[in-house]
Amino acid sequence: MEDLVSIFVRSIFIDNMVFAYFLGMCSYLAVSRTVNTSVGLGAAVIFVLGITVPINYLLENFVLARGALAWLGPRFAEVDLSFLTFIMFIAIIAAMVQLVEMIIEKFSPTLYSSLGIFLPLIAVNCAILGGSLFMQERNYANLAEATAFGLGSGVGWFLAIVGIAAIREKIRYSNVPAPLRGLGITFIITGLMGIAFMSFMGIEL
């Protein structure tokens, strides 16, 4: 249990998707104009990461990795399908996003209309695929750990986008040099936030 908490906290603060690995920057920059929309997108990312990382974990460990197909019988013990990783992961992600979209549309039309176009966009958000690929690289021991990592990364991304959106709402009233306005200053603020987040690096978990 302690392990799970530490993986969760670690993936929120120390290995933050945005500040440590720059994943999901495109939607991070494009959608962070107002706090409301960024809360919606952030929630959707937590949701999708929390679902796709565990599913891809199962896929990796029971189908793709070397010897993972052993449960089919001894003939399959040596099969190594790891070269199919990318295409399988992205297929799962695209399918899950589609599924999540349909489920939300059916059961909560208000949430659906507030998320709007962001849901389909999540399929090409690199934070989602990145989550699955990091999960594969770090060899988590079991499904619970992978889930904790997925949810934690989502929460970290959520924090980052809500933070930058709040700052951008305020900075509209500041006198930024004209060429830096909009995109430029957002980059620099993100850099400064990243430096702030680096202070978590020393924490041993």
Added chain:
Amino acid sequence: MSDKDNNKKEALFSPRNQKLLTNPLGKDNPINVQVLGICSVLAITVQLRTSIVMAISVVAVMGLANVIISLLRKTIPPRIRIIVQLTVIASLVILVDQVLKAFVYDVSRQLSVFVGLIITNCIIMGRLEAFALQNKPWPSFLDGIGNAAGYGWVLLAVGFARELLGSGTLMGYNVIPGFLYEMGYEDNGFMILPPMALITVGVIIWIQRHKDRDLVDIS
């Protein structure tokens, strides 16, 4: 019919096609202006070497993906086009990944997950959606190469600045002369840290928009 004839007569490097190639380098740059595909620019530019490998990989994937989607554009049903596009890109990225693993294994290890993340690089999806689905293979190819090159030069610029200032090397060779160190020059270790990549790109955007006032964000 006459329209078709006109298209046939158009030279391979007609002015329109040249524009496709050169616009993304400057005022239509995918990174500085369209803000697409930022993730990898920031994460893998600690060294020039990784930046070069990444830039070449993206040029290859993007040129080919644009051509393939453009060839298939009349047969892809619009409803499932995103999955088709992702499948094409993912297959090309698998090829690139295997090639990198075979020929430059150490760089491939350094790039780690970021080779895979070319799949979700929004420039590629963006160009497929915006250009390749409506245009013929040759213009699509030029558009792909142009945009990938626009992405590539920013990647190289950031990688160059970060490696030079951060570790005093280029491509792994020392370029800062020894006497400067003796005079008290020190490498700025800060440049190697992730946040400095963001600030470097911010400065590049600043310079570009200072020179080209049309790009200034007035909102």
